[in-house]
Amino acid sequence: MSGRIIGLIDCNNFFASCEKVFRPDLAGVPLVVLSNNDGCVISRSAEAKKLGIPMGVPVFKIRNEIERYGIAVFSCNFALYGDLSNRIMMHLHDFAPCVEQYSIDEAFFDLTGVKEISDLTGYGRRIKASILQSIGIPVSVAFAPTKTLAKLGNYAAKKYPKTGGVVDLTDPARQSRLARISPLDDVWGVGRQYREHLDRLNIRTAYDLARSDHEQLRRRFGVNLERTAAELTGELCFEMNENPPLRRQIMHSSTLGQPTSVFNSIKESLCNHVVRAAESLRKDGQSAGMITVFFRTSSFSGSSDYYAASLAKKFVYPTADSRILINAAVSLLHQIWRDHYLYSKVGVILSDLDDSGAVQLDLFKSFDEDPKSQKLMNLIDRINRKDEQIFFLGQGIDRKWKARKQYKSPNYTTRWEELPRVK
């Protein structure tokens, strides 16, 4: 009779844990990781959470605490996190035939029909111990018949120390016991808006939601919430998907350190985003059919000095050529530019993505019009992989906008020069 068994591993405090892997001297020390430009806190170690450092708090607001408690502060280092994430995902394949990476620090895996596993909790502990030993990252593990229940179980694994970080939620009785004590905030797919609406309908726990009128949920909130409720009852609605489709859009944007009304500064920042986006496009063998440029002032709508604009252009042929994308972006920017406003955010979106370059032996690949363009872009990508050495004039020379990363850790695992040394 055995139904589906879907596992979920979720790394604990992932970015903070990554930083600790290479700094054993920081064991037990509260630690935070900052967003781009060292703006606000995006990851906290267990010790930092215990001190009450909130998620997302701007770093200047916790200067006192940093000083007082000796909190270790790190700029984000996505090269490092991405690499450790890859290692964890590879490792997980030793334990499960089908793995779906869901985010940088989470993966679902399917154990349905794997006969040898009689004790799921024990199996979960082995996975956990193995990842901790070989990569150094602590994870939580849960098993359930649906993804939504596995998420709920994983929450419990983190919340209740007694579980030892592993929860087997395949038993319906355990499901409803946990659901009764789980607020809607712990339910995957229920955000603040839905929570407030549901509260007015006297739906306050995962259990309430599971037992509510699903037909009514669909009418009032759409099919996704209906599916979430169904999954809480053990009915699978979100299937495993081992090979998720490639991205449908790429966005690169940033808040400027200093708001500015200087066209050239905005232009340079924009060009930089375009170049980053184009690189990421080429990495996946994609090309873009449309580009959108947007920017806005810092004050929000309502105030008189607010201005926000965006404009898009479609390409006749999809392209991945940084030069073409830069030209288009700058021309769009000119069209919507207005002087005398203080701009604080600018970005680019590449969409209508075309994957044909990602498919080997594609019959129509020749559409990628200019073979020289591909060669040139590949060359630039190869050179810049090591360190950004070639850049486009539009990106600017002095590059004042370059992100602040005052507290960045070395790229321990992805650059030879920065390998950790053993004395």
Place this chain on the structure above:
DNA sequence: TCTGGGGTCCTAGGACCC
């Protein structure tokens, strides 16, 4: 209530066609 920089999907409504 939003901090920040990415993303996804769904739904409603308008334009347009037969």
Place this chain on the structure above:
DNA sequence: TCTGGGGTCCTAGGACCC
């Protein structure tokens, strides 16, 4: 020009996720 019914495509906005 309107009436009816049926359909597609596109966009904007709203919800969610990490």
